[in-house]
Amino acid sequence: MRREWIAIIAIALTIGRGALREVEKTAAREIRQRIGSGTIRVRIEPDGIDGLLRGRLHRLTVYARDFTLNGLPFTLEPERPRTGLIKQFVLLIENASLRGLRAEYATAIIPEVFYDRSLALAKRIFRLSATGVGACEIVVNEHDLAAYIRAKYARFIREVAVQISPQQTVVQGVALLLGSEVRFRAVGKLAPREGRFLDLAEMQVDIEGASLPAQSAELLRQFLNPIIDVERDLGLYDGLAIDVVQSEVGRMRAQGRVWIPKSRV
Numbered sequence: 490m491r492r493e494w495i496a497i498i499a500i501a502l503t504i505g506r507g508a509l510r511e512v513e514k515t516a517a518r519e520i521r522q523r524i525g526s527g528t529i530r531v532r533i534e535p536d537g538i539d540g541l542l543r544g545r546l547h548r549l550t551v552y553a554r555d556f557t558l559n560g561l562p563f564t565l566e567p568e569r570p571r572t573g574l575i576k577q578f579v580l581l582i583e584n585a586s587l588r589g590l591r592a593e594y595a596t597a598i599i600p601e602v603f604y605d606r607s608l609a610l611a612k613r614i615f616r617l618s619a620t621g622v623g624a625c626e627i628v629v630n631e632h633d634l635a636a637y638i639r640a641k642y643a644r645f646i647r648e649v650a651v652q653i654s655p656q657q658t659v660v661q662g663v664a665l666l667l668g669s670e671v672r673f674r675a676v677g678k679l680a681p682r683e684g685r686f687l688d689l690a691e692m693q694v695d696i697e698g699a700s701l702p703a704q705s706a707e708l709l710r711q712f713l714n715p716i717i718d719v720e721r722d723l724g725l726y727d728g729l730a731i732d733v734v735q736s737e738v739g740r741m742r743a744q745g746r747v748w749i750p751k752s753r754v
Contacts, residue, residue, distance in 0.1 A: 512541070515613035520551060520562060527556030527585075536576065544573030544606030554583035560724050564752035566605075569618040573606035578623075578749075588723050589640045591633040593740070597747045599623035617749055625729065625747035630740040635660075638716060645712070653679070653736050658689060660713065671696050675713060679741050684730030686715035687743070726750065 516531040530552045536545040563580075580597040601621035608614050635651040638660065642649075647670060649662035661674040677692035694709050719725045727750035735742040 512609070512613050516549075516551075516615055519614060520553070523562045524553065524556045524558050527553055529553045529556075542610075544604075544609070546573070546575045548577045548579060549575045549602075550579040550581065552581045553585065555585075557586045559588055561728065561750065563617065563749050565617050565620060565749050566752055567618055569605040569616050570607070571603035571618050573604040573609060575602040575604065576600065578602040578620075587725075590629065590637045590717065590723060593628045593630055593633075595625065595627040597623060597625040599747060599749060602749065620749040622746050622748045625745055627743045628740055629743070634716075634741070641722065642712075653741055654738055655736050658736060658741075660689060660716075666696070672698075673709065675709070679716075679734045679736050681731040681734050681743070681745070682715065684732065684745065685719045687717040687719075687731065687734065688714045689716055726753070 513531045513533050516533075517529045520531070521527075521529050532548075532550040532552075533541070533546055534548040534550075535541045536543075536547040540546060578597075578599040580595075580599075582592065582595040585592055585595065599621060600623055601619075602617055603619040605616045605618060608616055631651040631653045634653070635649050638651065639646055639649045639662075642664075645665050647663040647665065649660065652659040657676055658679050659674065659676050662672070663670050664673050666673075673694065673696050675689060675692050675694045677689040680688055680690040682688050682690075689710075692710050692713070696709075717723065719729055719731065727748075729745065729747050731743050731745040733744045735744070
């Protein structure tokens with residue numbers, strides 16, 4: 490009798506694993522519809538043997554690489570029921586571009602994400618309804634930051650190069666100023682502001698090797714800053730706040746808070 494029960498439990502676990510893989514594949518297909526090409530994998534870890542049926546997931550991990558995105562891949566639909574719970578939502582990204590800014594990699598770990606359990610079980614579709622606040626990290630190298638600046642200010646900047654080190658960041662190139670092309674060099678430190686902006690702080694500027702008057706230098710500072718506006722430039726209207734930027738040799742590492750924003754109607 491004991492062997493029979495062991496066999497029944499083994500069959501149930503096998504069926505459960507098959508259903509889990511099916512949900513993972515369906516979730517990956519749904520995400521692909523939002524971000525297009527690239528490699529996407531989803532891994533679901535239920536909270537216990539019957540976690541999937543109860544709608545409780547210990548962890549849902551999304552791994553994606555080699556894709557371009559113009560908007561947010563995940564949003565909340567607060568009107569949906571909070572009948573399912575993902576204790577930890579993990580997003581791992583490599584080689585991804587968001588509105589022209591390429592990140593070498595990015596990670597986000599968000600706790601307490603709720604979803605519509607009935608919809609997930611019936612149609613294998615995840616619709617998120619509530620979120621906690623977690624931590625994120627984004628790494629951008631100096632070459633990709635230079636390409637982003639050049640694209641952002643294409644009307645005014647003809648050439649640009651960026652050099653990042655722990656001590657300082659140098660942005661230099663050729664700009665169109667008062668109808669003439671001039672060489673400029675700006676030196677400062679990458680720093681966040683108000684969670685939304687990335688500035689070249691403490692900036693010192695010179696043009697054609699000559700220091701600018703205080704008023705002209707301030708105009709150029711206002712032109713270059715913010716280098717990145719998380720909301721206006723990247724379309725992250727909500728869901729991300731940058732608290733710390735660490736400059737390393739050849740790249741910057743931004744760290745902050747992350748959550749899943751409400752969908753825009």
